[in-house]
Amino acid sequence: MxxxxxxxxxxxxxxxxxxxxxxxxxxxxxxxxxxxxxxxxxxxxxxxxxxxxxxxxxxxxxxxxxxxxxxxxxxxxxxxxxxxxxxxxxxxxxxxxxxxxxxxxxxxxxxxxxxxxxxxxxxxxxxxxxxxxxxxxxxxxxxxxxxxxxxxxxxxxxxxxxxxxxxxxxxxxxxxxxxxxxxxxxxxxxxxxxxxxxxxxxxxxxxxxxxxxxxxxxxxxxxxxxxxxxxxxxxxxxxxxxxxxxxxxxxxxxxxxxxxxxxxxxxxxxxxxxxxxxxxxxxxxxxxxxxxxxxxxxxxxxxxxxxxxxxxxxxxxxxxxxxxxxxxxxxxxxxxxxxxxxxxxxxxxxxxxxxxxxxxxxxxxxxxxxxxxxxxxxxxxxxxxxxxxxxxxxxxxxxxxxxxxxxxxxxxxxxxxxxxxxxxxxxxxxxxxxxxxxxxxxxxxxxxxxxxxxxxxMTLLITSVVIVLCYLIKGHYKRVRLGMADLDQSLLDVPVSAHGEPPAIDHNAATAIQLVSGYSGFGVHTLFSILSTFPKTYKNVIFVSVAMIDSGSFKGAEEIEALEQSVRFGLEQYVNLARKLGFAADYRMAVGTDVVEGATTLCQQIAGEFPRSTVFTGQLTFRLEKFYHRLLHNETAFAIQRRLQWDGLTTVILPIRVRT
Incomplete structure (x- = not known):
C-alpha cells in the first residue's frame, strides 16, 4: 500500500x-x-x-x-x-x-x-x-x-x-x-x-x-x-x-x-x-x-x-x-x-x-x-x-x-x-x-x-488471584526503581565544568532532538550515549518533553500548572548540563494525555526549524526479555519511531540497561 x-x-x-x-x-x-x-x-x-x-x-x-x-x-x-x-x-x-x-x-x-x-x-x-x-x-x-x-x-x-x-x-x-x-x-x-x-x-x-x-x-x-x-x-x-x-x-x-x-x-x-x-x-x-x-x-x-x-x-x-x-x-x-x-x-x-x-x-x-x-x-x-x-x-x-x-x-x-x-x-x-x-x-x-x-x-479465589498479581507487579516495579536509582546516583552528581560561554544556536547545524521525561539518570545516560556514539557530530541539542496528564494530575487547574512547572524545571536542568558540555541547547514542551502524539508533533515542528535533525530517545532493556515487560512498560520509543519514520525524520533508540 x-x-x-x-x-x-x-x-x-x-x-x-x-x-x-x-x-x-x-x-x-x-x-x-x-x-x-x-x-x-x-x-x-x-x-x-x-x-x-x-x-x-x-x-x-x-x-x-x-x-x-x-x-x-x-x-x-x-x-x-x-x-x-x-x-x-x-x-x-x-x-x-x-x-x-x-x-x-x-x-x-x-x-x-x-x-x-x-x-x-x-x-x-x-x-x-x-x-x-x-x-x-x-x-x-x-x-x-x-x-x-x-x-x-x-x-x-x-x-x-x-x-x-x-x-x-x-x-x-x-x-x-x-x-x-x-x-x-x-x-x-x-x-x-x-x-x-x-x-x-x-x-x-x-x-x-x-x-x-x-x-x-x-x-x-x-x-x-x-x-x-x-x-x-x-x-x-x-x-x-x-x-x-x-x-x-x-x-x-x-x-x-x-x-x-x-x-x-x-x-x-x-x-x-x-x-x-x-x-x-x-x-x-x-x-x-x-x-x-x-x-x-x-x-x-x-x-x-x-x-x-x-x-x-x-x-x-x-x-x-x-x-x-x-x-x-x-x-x-x-x-x-x-x-x-x-x-x-x-x-x-x-x-x-x-x-x-x-x-x-x-x-x-x-x-x-x-x-x-x-x-x-x-x-x-x-x-x-x-x-x-x-x-x-x-x-x-x-x-x-x-x-x-x-x-x-x-x-x-x-x-x-x-x-x-x-x-x-x-x-x-x-x-x-x-x-x-x-x-x-x-x-x-x-x-x-x-x-x-x-x-x-469463586469470588474469594478471583480476589486472591488479583492480590497475587498486584504483588508480582509491585515487586517488578520495585526492582526497576532500584536499577534506576543506581543510574541517578552515578550520573546526576557527575561533576561537569563549564566550557566557557555556550555557543549560540545555529539552525543550519546538525541538531540532536532528545526526548526526556523528568531530570533523571536515565535522561543523562541517554545524553552521554549520544555524545559518545556520535562524537563531534551535533552542535545543537534540543530537549523535548510532554507533560503527561494522567489520573493523578487531572484533579484541577492547579495540579496541571504544577505539573507544567515541574516538567519545565527538569528541561532547564538538561539545558544547563548540555551548555556546560559546550553545546548550544534549548527545550520545547507540550501538555497532553498522549505522549506519542505530543512528542511526534513537537519533533515535526522542531525539524522544520532545524532541517538537519535526528531524534534520540532511550528505552529500558532487560537481560532476559519477558512476555510481561511490554504490558508493564510502555513502548513509547518504538511508537514514536514508527510515526516519525513516515515523516522522513530519523529516530535513534538508545538502549538503557537496568539490572532487575
Whole structure:
C-alpha cells in the first residue's frame, strides 16, 4: 500500500473512531473542570443509582431467604433501612476526611498499611466488575419478566450488547454518559414512588392483620425452633440481603468527578442516595408483607408486586410494564458506577505501582479508557461464566463489597482513635464506625459461610488471584526503581565544568532532538550515549518533553500548572548540563494525555526549524526479555519511531540497561 493510501485509510478509520468515541478535549480550556464535573443531582444519577438500583435484587434475596416466616419482613425492612443510614453516615466521614477520592482503597492504605490497601483495592476492583455484571444481568431479568419463557436464552447475548454500549458511552465521557441516562433515572424514581405509596395507602386495612400474623408467627416459631432459631433465621435473611447495601461506597470513590466544593457535593449526593435507598428498600419489604407476595416463575418479586397493584388501573398492565422496565433500565444506569469508579480505583493502584502504570493514563477524551475496556471485557466474561444468574452474582458481589466495607470501617475507627485529642466529637464518630464494622463483618461472615459452595469460593479465589498479581507487579516495579536509582546516583552528581560561554544556536547545524521525561539518570545516560556514539557530530541539542496528564494530575487547574512547572524545571536542568558540555541547547514542551502524539508533533515542528535533525530517545532493556515487560512498560520509543519514520525524520533508540 502506498503511503498516501495508507494515510487515507488511517484518516477514515480515525474519523470512525472519533464519531463513536467523540473528539478530544481541550486541556487549555479554562472551564474544562467545571464542564466535566458533576453537580449533586447528576452525581446521584451516575453514582447513587448503583445504591438505589440494589433495591431491585437485595430486598428480594432477603425476603426469599425468610421462606415461610414472612411475618419478619417488616422488621427486616427496618433493619435494612437503619443499616443503609449507618453505612452511609460512615462513608460521609470518609468523604470529609479523605476528599481526594479513592474511598476504601485510600482509607485502608493510609490507616492500615499497604497490605490492607491492596486487599481493599483488589476487592473493590472485583466488586466493580460485579457491579457492572449484576446490574446488567438484573436489568435483563427485569426486562425479560414480560418476555415469553422460550426467549429467555437470549438474556446473556442482550446483556453483552448492553455492556458494549456502556463501554462506548463511558469512553466518550462520564458526564456525557450520565446525561444520556438521566431520564431513565427520573422515570424510575417517579414510577416506584407511585407504586410504593399506592401499595401502602391502599392496604392500610392490612396493618392490623399483619400485626396479628407477626404475633401468631413468632409464637409458633418460639415453640418450634426457639428464640435462638428465630434470631439465626433473621440474621441469615438480613445477611443474604447484603446486596441492598452495595453501591453505597461509590460516591466516596468518585469524588474526583464532583463539582467544587467537592466535599459538600459528595456529602449531599450521599444523603440523596441513602434516603432514596432506605425508603425504597424499607417500603418494598412492607409492601411484600401487606400484599402477600408469592414468587412467580420467570418474574422478579417487584414485577409480581407491580402487576398486582396496577391490575385494576386503566392501562394497568402498561403502567406495570413501564415501572419494571424503568427498574431494568435503572440497573443499566447503575452499571455506570462500575465504569466510573472501577477505573479510578485501578488508576490509584497504578499510581502506587500495584497495577501496570498505563492504567493511570487518560485518553484524549480525558477518560481512563484502558480501565473502562478492562472492566467491560471482564464483565462480559463473568456474564458468560455465570449465565447471567443474579442469585450467583449477588453472592459474589456481596462478599467483596463487605470485605471493603469492613476494612474501611476498621480504618476509620483507627483514624478517630488517633484524632481523639484534636476532635471533641471523636467518640460519637468512632461509635458509628464500630457499629458499622460489627454489622459489615457479621454480614460478610454469614454470607461466606452460607454461600461458600454457591459462588462464594469463586469470588474469594478471583480476589486472591488479583492480590497475587498486584504483588508480582509491585515487586517488578520495585526492582526497576532500584536499577534506576543506581543510574541517578552515578550520573546526576557527575561533576561537569563549564566550557566557557555556550555557543549560540545555529539552525543550519546538525541538531540532536532528545526526548526526556523528568531530570533523571536515565535522561543523562541517554545524553552521554549520544555524545559518545556520535562524537563531534551535533552542535545543537534540543530537549523535548510532554507533560503527561494522567489520573493523578487531572484533579484541577492547579495540579496541571504544577505539573507544567515541574516538567519545565527538569528541561532547564538538561539545558544547563548540555551548555556546560559546550553545546548550544534549548527545550520545547507540550501538555497532553498522549505522549506519542505530543512528542511526534513537537519533533515535526522542531525539524522544520532545524532541517538537519535526528531524534534520540532511550528505552529500558532487560537481560532476559519477558512476555510481561511490554504490558508493564510502555513502548513509547518504538511508537514514536514508527510515526516519525513516515515523516522522513530519523529516530535513534538508545538502549538503557537496568539490572532487575
Amino acid at each position: 502506498e503511503p498516501a493510501e495508507q494515510q487515507s485509510g488511517q484518516g477514515f478509520f480515525a474519523k470512525c473512531i472519533r464519531a463513536i468515541f467523540g473528539a478530544p478535549k481541550h486541556l487549555k480550556d479554562t472551564n474544562l473542570f467545571h464542564k466535566m464535573a458533576l453537580i449533586p443531582i447528576l452525581a446521584w444519577v451516575g453514582l447513587g443509582a448503583d445504591g438505589l438500583s440494589s433495591s431491585a435484587y437485595g430486598p428480594e434475596e432477603a425476603f426469599r431467604a425468610l421462606g415461610n416466616h414472612t411475618y419478619l419482613a417488616v422488621l427486616l425492612g427496618l433493619a435494612t433501612a437503619l443499616t443503609v443510614f449507618i453505612i452511609s453516615y460512615a462513608y460521609s466521614r470518609i468523604i470529609e476526611h479523605f476528599p481526594h477520592g479513592g474511598g476504601g482503597y485510600i482509607v485502608a492504605t493510609h490507616m492500615l498499611g499497604e497490605k490492607a490497601g491492596v486487599v481493599s483495592g483488589s476487592a473493590l476492583l472485583v466488586d466493580y466488575v460485579m457491579t457492572i455484571t449484576i446490574s446488567i444481568a438484573s436489568c435483563c431479568d427485569a426486562l425479560f419478566s414480560y418476555v415469553p419463557q422460550h426467549y429467555h436464552h437470549y438474556k446473556v447475548p442482550v446483556a453483552c450488547v448492553l455492556t458494549l454500549l456502556l463501554i462506548i458511552l463511558n469512553v466518550r465521557g462520564v458526564k456525557e454518559s450520565i446525561t444520556v441516562l438521566a431520564p431513565i433515572f427520573a422515570i424510575f424514581v417517579i414510577s416506584h414512588l407511585i407504586m410504593l405509596l399506592y401499595g401502602v395507602f391502599t392496604h392500610t386495612e392490612r396493618f392490623a392483620p399483619l400485626a396479628g400474623d407477626f404475633s401468631t408467627g413468632i409464637k409458633h416459631d418460639l415453640s418450634s425452633i426457639g428464640l435462638f432459631g428465630i434470631m439465626l433465621l433473621f440474621l441469615r435473611a438480613y445477611s443474604l440481603g447484603g446486596g441492598t447495601y452495595t453501591g453505597i461506597e461509590a460516591v466516596s470513590n468518585g469524588l474526583q468527578i464532583m463539582r467544587e466544593p467537592r466535599v459538600q457535593t459528595g456529602k449531599r449526593t450521599m444523603l440523596y442516595m441513602a434516603t432514596s435507598l432506605a425508603f425504597t428498600a424499607g417500603v418494598l419489604f412492607l409492601c411484600y408483607a401487606l400484599v402477600g407476595i408469592k414468587p412467580v416463575e420467570g418474574k422478579t418479586l417487584n414485577a409480581v408486586l407491580a402487576d398486582g397493584l396496577f391490575a385494576g388501573w386503566p392501562m394497568g398492565s402498561t403502567i406495570a410494564f413501564i415501572t419494571i422496565f424503568s427498574e431494568g433500565a435503572l440497573l443499566l444506569v447503575a452499571a455506570q458506577a462500575g465504569f466510573v469508579d472501577g477505573p479510578r480505583v485501578m488508576a490509584n493502584m497504578a499510581i502506587d505501582s500495584w497495577f501496570p502504570h498505563r492504567f493511570a493514563a487518560l485518553s484524549v477524551r480525558l477518560t481512563m479508557r484502558n480501565g473502562i475496556l478492562l472492566m467491560g471485557v471482564a464483565a462480559i466474561a463473568l456474564l458468560f461464566y455465570t449465565g447471567g444468574s443474579v442469585s450467583a452474582l449477588v453472592v459474589m458481589y456481596s462478599i467483596n463489597v463487605f470485605v471493603t466495607f469492613s476494612l474501611s470501617q476498621l480504618g476509620m475507627s483507627k483514624f478517630f482513635i488517633q484524632r481523639r485529642k484534636e476532635d471533641p466529637q471523636w467518640m460519637r464518630h468512632l461509635s458509628v464506625h464500630l457499629v458499622g464494622l460489627v454489622l459489615c463483618v457479621t454480614i460478610l461472615a454469614v454470607t461466606v459461610f452460607e454461600k461458600f459452595t454457591e459462588g462464594g469460593w
